[in-house]
Amino acid sequence: xxxxxxxxxxxxxxxxxxxxxxxxxxxxxxxxxxxxxxxxxxxxxxxxxxxxxxxxxxxxxxxxxxxxxxxxxxxxxxxxxxxxxxxxxxxxxxxxxxxxxxxxxxxxxxxxxxxxxxxxxxxxxxxxxxxxxxxxxxxxxxxxxxxxxxxxxxxxxxxxxxxxxxxxxxxxxxxxxxxxxxxxxxxxxxxxxxxxxxxxxxxxxxxxxxxxxxxxxxxxxxxxxxxxxxxxxxxxxxxxxxxxxxxxxxxxxxxxxxxxxxxxxxxxxxxxxxxxxxxxxxxxxxxxxxxxxxxxxxxxxxxxxxxxxxxxxxxxxxxxxxxxxxxxxxxxxxxxxxxxxxxxxxxxxxxxxxxxxxxxxxxxxxxxxxxxxxxxxxxxxxxxxxxxxxxxxxxxxxxxxxxxxxxxxxxxxxxxxxxxxxxxxxxxxxxxxxxxxxxxxxxxxxxxxxxxxxxxxxxxxxxxxxxxxxxxxxxxxxxxxxxxxxxxxxxxxxxxxxxxxxxxxxxxxxxxxxxxxxxxxxxxxxxxxxxxxxxxxxxxxxxxxxxxxxxxxxxxxxxxxxxxxxxxxxxxxxxxxxxxx
Numbered sequence: 001x002x003x004x005x006x007x008x009x010x011x012x013x014x015x016x017x018x019x020x021x022x023x024x025x026x027x028x029x030x031x032x033x034x035x036x037x038x039x040x041x042x043x044x045x046x047x048x049x050x051x052x053x054x055x056x057x058x059x060x061x062x063x064x065x066x067x068x069x070x071x072x073x074x075x076x077x078x079x080x081x082x083x084x085x086x087x088x089x090x091x092x093x094x095x096x097x098x099x100x101x102x103x104x105x106x107x108x109x110x111x112x113x114x115x116x117x118x119x120x121x122x123x124x125x126x127x128x129x130x131x132x133x134x135x136x137x138x139x140x141x142x143x144x145x146x147x148x149x150x151x152x153x154x155x156x157x158x159x160x161x162x163x164x165x166x167x168x169x170x171x172x173x174x175x176x177x178x179x180x181x182x183x184x185x186x187x188x189x190x191x192x193x194x195x196x197x198x199x200x201x202x203x204x205x206x207x208x209x210x211x212x213x214x215x216x217x218x219x220x221x222x223x224x225x226x227x228x229x230x231x232x233x234x235x236x237x238x239x240x241x242x243x244x245x246x247x248x249x250x251x252x253x254x255x256x257x258x259x260x261x262x263x264x265x266x267x268x269x270x271x272x273x274x275x276x277x278x279x280x281x282x283x284x285x286x287x288x289x290x291x292x293x294x295x296x297x298x299x300x301x302x303x304x305x306x307x308x309x310x311x312x313x314x315x316x317x318x319x320x321x322x323x324x325x326x327x328x329x330x331x332x333x334x335x336x337x338x339x340x341x342x343x344x345x346x347x348x349x350x351x352x353x354x355x356x357x358x359x360x361x362x363x364x365x366x367x368x369x370x371x372x373x374x375x376x377x378x379x380x381x382x383x384x385x386x387x388x389x390x391x392x393x394x395x396x397x398x399x400x401x402x403x404x405x406x407x408x409x410x411x412x413x414x415x416x417x418x419x420x421x422x423x424x425x426x427x428x429x430x431x432x433x434x435x436x437x438x439x440x441x442x443x444x445x446x447x448x449x450x451x452x453x454x455x456x457x458x459x460x461x462x463x464x465x466x467x468x469x470x471x472x473x474x475x476x477x478x479x480x481x482x483x484x485x486x487x488x489x490x491x492x493x494x495x496x497x498x499x500x501x502x503x504x505x506x507x508x509x510x511x512x513x514x515x516x517x518x519x520x521x522x523x524x525x526x527x528x529x530x531x532x533x534x535x536x537x538x539x540x541x542x543x544x545x546x547x548x549x550x551x552x553x554x555x556x557x558x559x560x561x562x563x564x565x566x567x568x569x570x571x572x573x574x575x576x577x578x579x580x581x
Contacts, residue, residue, distance in 0.1 A: 005051050006070040009035045010043025010081045010252075018350075023048050025247030027100025030370050037349060039342055039367050043081040044095070044251030045074035047219065049102065052245030055223045063223075064216055071215075074250070082252045086116055087211035089124040094138070094253040097218040099225060101246045104371050106496070107467040107489045108234045109225040109246060110149040112218040113288060114142035114253060118209040134258045136188035141257075141288060143195040143207060146214065150221040151203055161512075163202070167194045181286055215250070222248045230467045237474060237497075254366045256359040257288050263332065263360040264289045266487035267302055267339070269347040272355070272375045272495050273434050273486075273534075275382025275554075279343055280306050281356075282485045283328050289357055289368065292487060298504040299485045302328045302336065313428060313537050338365050346370050351392045352401070353383050355492075374496035376433060377409030378552065385554040395561055402558060409498035410555060412436075413546035415533060423531065423540040426519045429480070429505030431537040432491035436546050437478025437500035438531040441524055443515055445472025452476075459530050461517055463510050465490040473499065478532040480539065482508035500534035 007015040007024060009032045016024045016032035024032065028046030035041050047067065055063045075086050075095075084093040094116040099109035117125070117139045125135040144164040147153040153163055160166070168180065171187055171194070183191070196207045208214050225231060226246045235242065256264030266289075267281025282299035284291055292299050301307035307327035311318065322330065329336045339358065342365075346354045355373030359366050375383065384401040387393045393401070415423075415436045439457035442448045445468065451458050452475035460476040462469060464483040473479055473493060478500035481490045485504050494501035509518040515526040522541065524530065531540040 002066075003050075004070075005048055005067060006045050006074050007032065007048070008043075008045045008074050008077045009041065010078065012036070012038065016046065021102045022244075023050065023247075025049055025100030025102055025249070026104055026371055027098060027369055028247045028249050031249060031251070033349075034346075034367055034370060037345070039346065039370075040365060041367050042252040042254050043078050044249060045071075045077065046100070047071070047248040047250075049245040049247045052223050052226055052247070053243070055220075056227070056245075060220050064220070067219075071219075071250075075215075078250075078252050086215075087121070089120050091128060092116060092121045092124055094125075095215070096251050096253055097215070097222060098249050098251070099222045099246045100249055101226075101240070102244055103238065103240045104374065105231065105234055105238075105240070106374065106492050108231045108470070109228070110222055111290070112142070112145050112149055112221070113290065114138040115146070115214050115218055116211045117142050118211070121211075129258070131258060132185045133188065134255065136185055136192065137257050138255065138288075140188050140191045140195065141290075143192055143199070145290070146218065147195060147199050147207070149225075150217045151199055151205075151207075153199060153202060163198055164195055167191065167198065219248050219250070222246065230470045233470055233474070251368070254359045254361045254364075254368075255288070256284070256361065257286055258362055259286055261360070261363045262286060263328070263335075264292060265299070265302060265328070265358055266292050267343060267356050267358070268353060268373050268487075269343050269356075270353040270373075270379075270383055270386075272353065272373050272379055272492075273432070275375065275379035275386065277386055278305070279303060279340060280486070282487045285331070289359065292485070298483055298506065299487070300325050300327065302339070304329045310430070313430065315428070332360070335360055335363070335365055342367065348392070351387065353379075374492055376495050377406040377498050378434065379495075380406055381410070381552070381554045381558055385557055396565065399558070399561055399565060406498060409435075410551060411549055412498070414535075414549050415531070416545045416547045419545035420533075420540075423544045424542070426522060426530075426539045426541050427505055427507040428537045429502040429539065430486055430491075431533070431535055432486050432488070432503040433479075433494040433499060433501035434535040435478070435498075435500035436531070436533060436544070437476075438529065438543050438546065439477040440527050441517065441530050442472070442476075442526060443510070443512055443517075445469045447526075448472035448476050459532060461508070461510065461530070462490070463508075463512075464488065465493070473497065478502070478534065480505060480508070480530070480532055482506065482510055500532050502532050502534060502537050502539060505537075505539060 014032035014035040018033035021029040024046045084091045086093045097112045122135050122139045126132045199207050256262045263283050263285045264287050265283030281302040284299045304327045311321035352372045354370050357369040384398040388398040439459040441461050442458045448458050448460050457477050459478045460472050461480045464481050479494050481503045491503050517524050529543050531544040
């Protein structure tokens with residue numbers, strides 16, 4: 001019998017489990033495990049990492065032939081559980097296609113949502129849901145995402161914005177609105193029409209209408225993304241072997257963009273920046289997951305305390321916060337209660353801080369992912385020692401949780417308090433990743449790499465970051481974005497790298513063509529110095545002096561543990577202690 005290449009999950013059943021991450025990737029293994037422990041997960045299937053290896057050895061055509069029967073059978077499995085049919089006009093099933101290597105690589109590979117739509121199916125979805133805006137919003141998102149990921153619709157040069165975003169901006173300008181969710185049904189239909197015309201003009205081909213052609217295009221695009229430039233660079237930085245490959249998970253879509261009782265969000269069981277034992281995260285009502293992580297809209301806080309802290313940083317009164325920017329805890333109390341219980345369950349199950357993605361569809365909560373969360377060096381030490389004190393892990397596990405190369409982050413400089421008093425605050429954003437950063441402004445990743453190679457210290461300034469910016473983020477002293485929240489791509493990647501990051505600084509008016517940023521009347525150009533405080537979100541004009549960091553009590557406790565187990569040479573912690581002290 002030929003080996004099994006596709007593993008299904010759904011309705012509390014799964015063919016995989018958590019310890020199969022080498023075969024199913026981290027995402028696929030955790031989707032299976034969540035099913036088995038009673039967490040609500042949309043049904044789906046995972047194509048194994050071994051198939052990724054076969055894809056590069058045998059080629060696309062042979063692998064599609066090998067997979068065809070298993071994938072079609074797995075689609076039938078989803079259809080049965082969702083009581084809908086893939087490609088059916090009257091009762092359509094839509095799916096998402098996502099990557100998932102055995103090691104977490106946030107944002108480095110590709111994702112496609114709302115797959116299975118065409119001009120006929122979108123009308124059927126409208127009739128089925130009675131919600132034309134939702135159906136056409138999903139369709140324009142699908143054409144945009146598929147066009148980018150599968151059909152290669154990229155900006156012509158680095159000064160240009162994404163071709164689809166350029167079309168959206170024109171339609172919003174003509175309509176006189178600021179946000180995507182202010183567009184009406186006719187506007188969304190116009191976007192789809194213009195998007196498909198742009199695809200035809202740039203690729204010479206019509207946008208695919210056959211749902212299985214769409215599915216195979218997406219699956220192969222995810223395998224192709226394993227060897228894209230940003231994924232290769234990230235693997236080099238993280239020491240992830242090329243041979244591991246990625247799995248592909250296909251899931252029934254659940255929709256956060258169906259109206260005011262629907263939402264999407266990202267949450268952490270503990271603070272990934274500081275390690276504080278506080279549930280936190282961000283959500284958007286009437287949106288899809290990519291809106292949160294891509295930083296397209298700056299989201300709201302999940303917890304009331306998180307919302308109050310955000311308002312204090314933003315200079316917003318409690319009255320205005322509660323009325324305009326309520327937390328999920330206040331706006332959707334029943335959903336919040338369920339979310340809080342499930343995040344606790346997942347942290348207790350995995351015995352580590354969890355990074356989770358979820359969607360609320362018309363009042364029902366679904367989990368789309370959980371993984372051990374990326375964290376700063378300071379958070380790494382605090383979380384390990386807190387979990388030890390709470391009896392969730394033993395001493396040896398606490399030591400093994402502390403990566404030696406991340407301990408260096410604890411020695412990164414902080415701003416001198418006397419110098420801060422003299423510094424001019426330009427504006428504030430969200431303190432997405434702590435630390436102090438000072439450098440010359442650059443707007444593009446390749447420029448950041450060139451300037452750093454020439455011995456200059458740089459701060460990367462972007463409207464929002466994308467995975468393509470990884471090379472620039474890796475060499476920058478800090479990252480500053482105009483959009484996005486604490487769970488955006490910029491924030492998550494910066495914390496994983498131990499980089500200072502301030503996100504969602506709405507006062508920034510960035511012009512890539514002139515290479516300038518205007519902040520409340522002050523115009524700064526490429527090469528000007530700027531300083532970021534990743535712990536408070538403050539942005540300063542010019543250089544601010546720094547001083548050596550002070551080490552925490554948790555670090556001292558960790559070093560005592562290292563001494564205790566030095567004979568076992570656990571991660572050579574004693575040598576590290578000598579190096580650091």
